[in-house]
Amino acid sequence: MINIQYYNLHLKIYISHFTFSHITFSHITFHKLTIKKMAVNTKIALVTGGSRGLGKNMAIAIAKKGLDVIITYNSKKEEADTVVKEIESLGQKAASLQLNVADSGTFDTFYEEVKTTLKNTFNTDKFDFLVNNAGIGIHNSFIGTTEAEFDQLSNIQFKGPFFLTQKGLNVMHDGGGIVNISTGLARFSFPGYAAYASMKGAIETLTKYQAKELGTRKIRVNVVAPGAIETDFGGGVVRDNEQMNQQIASVTALGRVGLPDDIGGVVAFLCTEDARWINAQRIEASGGMML
Numbered sequence: 141m142i143n144i145q146y147y148n149l150h151l152k153i154y155i156s157h158f159t160f161s162h163i164t165f166s167h168i169t170f171h172k173l174t175i176k177k178m179a180v181n182t183k184i185a186l187v188t189g190g191s192r193g194l195g196k197n198m199a200i201a202i203a204k205k206g207l208d209v210i211i212t213y214n215s216k217k218e219e220a221d222t223v224v225k226e227i228e229s230l231g232q233k234a235a236s237l238q239l240n241v242a243d244s245g246t247f248d249t250f251y252e253e254v255k256t257t258l259k260n261t262f263n264t265d266k267f268d269f270l271v272n273n274a275g276i277g278i279h280n281s282f283i284g285t286t287e288a289e290f291d292q293l294s295n296i297q298f299k300g301p302f303f304l305t306q307k308g309l310n311v312m313h314d315g316g317g318i319v320n321i322s323t324g325l326a327r328f329s330f331p332g333y334a335a336y337a338s339m340k341g342a343i344e345t346l347t348k349y350q351a352k353e354l355g356t357r358k359i360r361v362n363v364v365a366p367g368a369i370e371t372d373f374g375g376g377v378v379r380d381n382e383q384m385n386q387q388i389a390s391v392t393a394l395g396r397v398g399l400p401d402d403i404g405g406v407v408a409f410l411c412t413e414d415a416r417w418i419n420a421q422r423i424e425a426s427g428g429m430m431l
Contacts, residue, residue, distance in 0.1 A: 182233075183316070184267040185411050186210045186254070188241060188304070189274030191220035193371040194321075197404035198271055203227040203234070205408045208262055210254065212239035212274065235261045241274045241300035242292065247307045254311055268316035269411045270308055272301040272343075275321065277373050282334040290335050297339035302346060315358040319410050320347050322365040322422065328430035340365075344422055351420035360419040362410055367426025369398040393428025402427070 185202045189195035190211025199209050200223070209227050213220035213236055220236035227234035235257045239250050258264050275297050278289050305318060322344050325337035344363050351361040368388045370379035377384060378397060389396050406425050409415055 182206070182208050182262075183269065183411070184208045184210065184258070184262055184264070185269040185271060186212070186267050186308070187271040187273055188212045188239060188301075189214070190271075191216050191223055191236070193373055194366065194369060194400055194403050195271075195273040196223050197400035198273060198407045199223055199234075200226060200230070201401075201404035201408035202269075202271075202411050203230045203232040205412055206232070207269070207411060208233040210234070210257060210267065211236050212241075214238070214240055214274070233262055239274070241304060242295040244295070244299060244303045247304055250304075251307055251311055254308075258311070266311050266313045268313050269319065270305060270312065270317075271319045271321070271407060271411075272305065273321050273407075274300070277333075277336055279332045279377075280335070281332055285335045293335050293339050297336070298342045298346075301343060305350065309354075309357075309359075312359065317359060317411060317415075318350060318354075318361040319407050320344075320350075320361070320363040321407075322363045324365050324367040324424055324426040324429050326365060327424065347422070348420050355419070360416070362415075362418055362421045362423060364403065364406055364410070365422055365424040365426070366403045367392065367398050367424070367429040369400060369403060371400055388429070391430055392426065393431055396427065398425070398427055 185199075185207050187195055187199045187202065187209060188211075190199040190209070191213035195211065199211050203209050209232065211220055211223055211234070217236070217238070224234040224236050237250065237253050237257060240246060254267070255265065258267065276293070278285075278293055280286075280289060301320060320343050322340040323337060325333050326341045326344055329337070344365070347361050347363040354361060368378045370385070372379070378388065379385070385397050403425050406423060410418065410423075
């Protein structure tokens with residue numbers, strides 16, 4: 141009897157009478173052929189602001205790790221649809237949903253849409269990872285910052301992720317993870333980002349409290365702090381202003397400004413089992429800015 145096993149295929153062959161010189165088989169009986177359907181439990185990540193910039197890169201990098209992805213967009217549905225198609229071309233399932241993270245009053249409705257999408261597109265009822273990426277940048281001095289600008293930043297960068305995560309816990313599996321996004325500006329300072337960096341500093345503190353309180357569910361929580369990155373963030377000033385680009389490169393140990401690919405892979409890594417023992421950590425990905 142020869143027992144051949146290849147993944148989930150079990151094939152037993154009984155061989156009787158053969159002449160070895162010419163490998164002539166007079167009788168072969170296929171005794172049993174059993175093909176078992178392997179259970180596939182693909183994990184799912186929800187990435188806010190995944191239609192462009194760093195969020196797009198994160199979503200695609202996560203898909204390359206073998207996860208399915210739900211992305212959110214604020215207004216650019218066509219861009220979100222393009223990202224979904226790119227993820228699907230990688231062999232993973234994907235979907236996009238509209239979300240304004242500045243409006244916490246819509247979060248209950250949003251998660252009802254998430255539940256429907258999980259059922260219809262992914263054939264499940266919960267997701268595994270939440271990446272709080274969506275955000276904006278407002279450049280203004282401490283003296284010049286208005287209450288309206290402060291409130292806008294607070295709603296998007298701090299209040300939004302706070303309550304979006306809180307309300308999403310009922311739709312998350314135990315043993316998953318949360319990745320918050322901060323900034324290198326929470327460690328060092330450039331004039332004009334006092335309000336923005338303060339919100340990100342609050343996110344870094346929140347990350348530790350979330351990790352502590354959600355540990356009973358084995359949900360790990362970390363925060364990634366990018367340095368200056370060449371995207372359209374803040375009007376694309378880092379990417380398009382050559383003088384600023386060179387200035388930032390001059391204070392970065394690796395001698396250049398960051399690219400989206402420098403960040404997406406870090407976030408994707410945190411959404412894998414390889415990062416299962418990383419918890420409550422601030423991970424700066426800046427190439428060594430302002431050391």
